[in-house]
Amino acid sequence: MTEAVEFKVVRFDPAADAEPREVSYEVRAGERDRVLDGLNYVKWHLDGTLAYRRSCAHGVCGSDAVVINGTVGLACKKLICDLEAPIVVGALATFAVIKDLVVDLEPFFAAVRRVRPWLEAGEAIPEREFLQPPAELEAFMDGTKCILCASCVAACPVVRRGTPYIGPAAVVQGHRFINDSRDVDGETRLRLLAAPDGANACENFFECTRVCPRGILVTKRINEIKSMLAAGGYVKGDDADG
Amino acid sequence: MAPKELEHDAVIVGAGGAGLFAALELGRAGVKAAVISKLYPVRSHTGAAQGGICAALGNREPDEPLWHMFDTVKGSDYLADQDAVKIMCDEAPGVVFDLEHMGVPFNRTDDGKIDQRPFGGHTRNFGEAPVRRACYAADRTGAMILHTLYQQCLRAGIEFYDEVFVTDLLFDGERAAGVVAFNQRGGDLHVFRAKAVALATGGWGRVFRVTSNAHASTGDGAALALRAGLPLQDMEFYQFHPTGLLGLGILVSEAARGEGGILRNDGGERFMEKYAPRLLDLAPRDMVSRAVYQEIKAGRGLGGADYVGLDLTHLDAEVLDEKIPEITDFARVYLGVEPKEEMIPVAPTAHYAMGGVPTTVTGEVTLDEGGTVAPGLYAAGEVACVSVHGANRLGTNSLLDILVFGRRTGRAMAAFARENGRPEIAPEAAEATREAIGRLRRQGGGESAAAVRDEMQAAMDEGVSVFRTAESTARAATKVEELLARYEQVRVSDGSGTFNTELTEALELGNLLALARVTGEAAARRTESRGAHSREDYPERDDDRWFNHSLCYYKEGGLEFKSKPVTVTRFEPKPRTY
Numbered sequence: 001m002t003e004a005v006e007f008k009v010v011r012f013d014p015a016a017d018a019e020p021r022e023v024s025y026e027v028r029a030g031e032r033d034r035v036l037d038g039l040n041y042v043k044w045h046l047d048g049t050l051a052y053r054r055s056c057a058h059g060v061c062g063s064d065a066v067v068i069n070g071t072v073g074l075a076c077k078k079l080i081c082d083l084e085a086p087i088v089v090g091a092l093a094t095f096a097v098i099k100d101l102v103v104d105l106e107p108f109f110a111a112v113r114r115v116r117p118w119l120e121a122g123e124a125i126p127e128r129e130f131l132q133p134p135a136e137l138e139a140f141m142d143g144t145k146c147i148l149c150a151s152c153v154a155a156c157p158v159v160r161r162g163t164p165y166i167g168p169a170a171v172v173q174g175h176r177f178i179n180d181s182r183d184v185d186g187e188t189r190l191r192l193l194a195a196p197d198g199a200n201a202c203e204n205f206f207e208c209t210r211v212c213p214r215g216i217l218v219t220k221r222i223n224e225i226k227s228m229l230a231a232g233g234y235v236k237g238d239d240a241d242g
Numbered sequence: 243m244a245p246k247e248l249e250h251d252a253v254i255v256g257a258g259g260a261g262l263f264a265a266l267e268l269g270r271a272g273v274k275a276a277v278i279s280k281l282y283p284v285r286s287h288t289g290a291a292q293g294g295i296c297a298a299l300g301n302r303e304p305d306e307p308l309w310h311m312f313d314t315v316k317g318s319d320y321l322a323d324q325d326a327v328k329i330m331c332d333e334a335p336g337v338v339f340d341l342e343h344m345g346v347p348f349n350r351t352d353d354g355k356i357d358q359r360p361f362g363g364h365t366r367n368f369g370e371a372p373v374r375r376a377c378y379a380a381d382r383t384g385a386m387i388l389h390t391l392y393q394q395c396l397r398a399g400i401e402f403y404d405e406v407f408v409t410d411l412l413f414d415g416e417r418a419a420g421v422v423a424f425n426q427r428g429g430d431l432h433v434f435r436a437k438a439v440a441l442a443t444g445g446w447g448r449v450f451r452v453t454s455n456a457h458a459s460t461g462d463g464a465a466l467a468l469r470a471g472l473p474l475q476d477m478e479f480y481q482f483h484p485t486g487l488l489g490l491g492i493l494v495s496e497a498a499r500g501e502g503g504i505l506r507n508d509g510g511e512r513f514m515e516k517y518a519p520r521l522l523d524l525a526p527r528d529m530v531s532r533a534v535y536q537e538i539k540a541g542r543g544l545g546g547a548d549y550v551g552l553d554l555t556h557l558d559a560e561v562l563d564e565k566i567p568e569i570t571d572f573a574r575v576y577l578g579v580e581p582k583e584e585m586i587p588v589a590p591t592a593h594y595a596m597g598g599v600p601t602t603v604t605g606e607v608t609l610d611e612g613g614t615v616a617p618g619l620y621a622a623g624e625v626a627c628v629s630v631h632g633a634n635r636l637g638t639n640s641l642l643d644i645l646v647f648g649r650r651t652g653r654a655m656a657a658f659a660r661e662n663g664r665p666e667i668a669p670e671a672a673e674a675t676r677e678a679i680g681r682l683r684r685q686g687g688g689e690s691a692a693a694v695r696d697e698m699q700a701a702m703d704e705g706v707s708v709f710r711t712a713e714s715t716a717r718a719a720t721k722v723e724e725l726l727a728r729y730e731q732v733r734v735s736d737g738s739g740t741f742n743t744e745l746t747e748a749l750e751l752g753n754l755l756a757l758a759r760v761t762g763e764a765a766a767r768r769t770e771s772r773g774a775h776s777r778e779d780y781p782e783r784d785d786d787r788w789f790n791h792s793l794c795y796y797k798e799g800g801l802e803f804k805s806k807p808v809t810v811t812r813f814e815p816k817p818r819t820y
Binding site: 032049056061079099105109117120126128130132145 | 735
C-alpha cells in the first residue's frame, strides 16, 4: 500500500554545478515510511547518484540530519505522512555542502573537541566504581543523550547569521563533563567556554531546543553554563584562550 | 593517480566498541595506531545496543562469574568454547569498572553503585531464577559506551580516518601487512601499511530485510577475510531478536521484559508460560523467537496477523520514562503507539551474527581446526567468533564480548607491533581494488544493485530465518547463486569521485552476497537443531554428529566446509530447558 509523494531534493555536485538546484522526484511511500525511506526510494529506484549520509535509521546514530520543509531534523525520525507535500529536503544549513545532502562536518567536530569532551577522572581511581548517587547522575545526564548530529548548530540563528559562536552542541558537551561528579577538569572547560565565542554568544532563541531530536533541554543547559561562568567570575577574566 | 601510502604500527578497521577499545589499549601502550572507519566513529552500530552489559558485580544481589559462565554456555546450547567464556565472565567486572572510570553514565543504586537489572537467560545459582546482572545506562547503554570510548580515544590522540572504506587485506607472505581503502570524500585510494591489522567491522544484519541492524552493517570485514582465503566459523548461527518493532525491525530491547514487560498473544495469554515455565519472558532469545513464530503460525498473532504484543501497560510510568525511554519513544514515533496504554506490536528481527572470523582469546585470527594463527591479523567484536556465544548469544553478552576481546586484542596487537618489524607491501597492492571499482563503473549489464539486494534480503528472510528446512535453505542458496551471477552485471551510474555512495553500496552488496551464501549453505549443511539454528526437518540437537564448530572457506568459486572441536572445560552438554 503505497502512495505517490512529491519530493524536492536540493542537489549539488561540486564538479558540475555552480550552485544548488532543486530536483523533483515522485516517491512511492507507505504509511510508516520516513523521509529517509523517501530518499532511499530515490536512490534505489530513480537516481543512484543522490548522496546523503545514513546508518541506523532510527535516530540513534546521528548521520542523517537535514533540512525538511524548512526545519532541521533527522530524516529517519520524520514520518512522510506527517509532512506537507511537496517535501523539500536540503542539506544542513550553516555547513559547506560537499555533495547533495552531505555537508562538511569537520568544523562541527572541531568545535566539540575544543571543550575537551572526555572525562578527566584524575589520579584517585577506585578499585570498583566511583560512587555516584542518582542525583549526581541527573546533574549531567541530559547532555549524555547528545548524538552529535549537528541539528542544533544548523538551527541556531546566531550561527546562521555568522556571529562567532562555538555552537550549542559544544556547550552541551562541556556541560556534560563539567557537571559529572567524577570529573576533575571542569575549570579548564569553563575557561574555554568563557571565550567571546563561547556560551555567552548564545542569545536564547531556543531553536536548538526545538529541533534537538534527542529532547535535550539545550538552551537550559547553555544557561546553566552561563550562570556558572558568571558565578565563578570566568566571564570577566582574561582567560579566553579557547 | 597513485594511491596515497600511509604507515602505522597498528591499523584497526571499524570504530565500534571493539575497534575503539583496541585503539585505546594501543594508545595506552604507546603504539602508533590508526582507526579506519567508513562512518564517523560515533555513528557505529554499537550505539544501537540498548539494554545493558552484564557482569557479576553483585551490586543488587549475590552473583558470581561462574554462574554467568554457566548461563552463557547453556545459552549457547553448549557450542561456545568454555575457556573463552570463562575469560569473558571473569574479566567482565573489570571491564565494566574500566568503562565507568572512563565516564560511562551508568544508572545507579541509591547508594551510588552501578545499578543492575535482569536479562534473558541470566540466572542465579545455575538456573534457579533470573538474576540482576545487566549494568545499564537507561536503554542507550551501547551509545553511552561508544561515545565514551570515542571521547577517550580523542583524549589519547588516536588517529582516525573517517569515512574511509576498506576494500582489501594485504599480506606479506603469511603475515598481515595492511589494507587498501578508498576515501569516500575524494574517491582516492589509500594503501595502509601496518605491523598489526585488526578487523572490527561489526555484523551483517543487512543480509536480511527485517533487521535491527544499521544500513552500514554489511559485514565488510568478514567478507574481506573470506575472499583472502581465511575461514568463517559457525555462520549458520544467526540470532533473531524476538522483539523487533513491527514491520521496521527496530530493536525493542529485552530490557523491556527485564523491567517486567510481558509478551501476549491474541487471546491476551502470557504464552511464554507454555515454552519456558521457569524463566518465562526472560528465556533466551532463540526460544522466545521460536515461541513468537509458533504463536503466529497457530493463528494467535494479534488479530490473527503476523505479530504479537509486548505489554508494558502494567509498568509504572516512571519505569518507561527513566529505564526504557528510548524504546518508548520508538513506539510513539514510528508506530503511533503509546506503550503506557497499549501493547507494542512486535515480531522477530534479524539481529546478531554468532559466527564470524575465528580468533584466539587474544584476538588472533586462526586459519584452521588446529588453531594455527595468521601472524599480525586480528579480529574483535561482532565480526569475530571467539567463540563465546556458540549457537545462541545471551542478551548483554554482545557489549561484553566486544569490549573484553576488543581490549585484549589491543593489548596483543601492541605486543606484536613491538616485537616485529615492518612488513613489505607489493607496489601494485591497490590494483585489485582499482580493477573492482573500474568493473562496477564499466559493466554494461544494467543490473541494479538495489534490486539484487532486495531479492537477496527477501530470499534470506524466507529461507534462512528462525526456522529452516533442507528445502528452504536450498531455495535461498539457489537464489543467492543466481544473484551472485547478476551482481557481475551491476553497474554504478555515478561517475563521481566525491561521496559516491552508489559505489559504496555496490561494494557493500558484494560483501553481503558473499555472507548470505555462506550463511545459507552452512544452514543447509547442519542437519540438527541447536540454539538459533532450528531445522524443522531435524528438530533435535545431535551431539554425536554435530557437537562441533563449522569452518567455511571460499575456494575456486565454491565453498568448502570443515569441522572444528568445541572446547569443554567445565560444563558437559545437557538438555536445555528453562
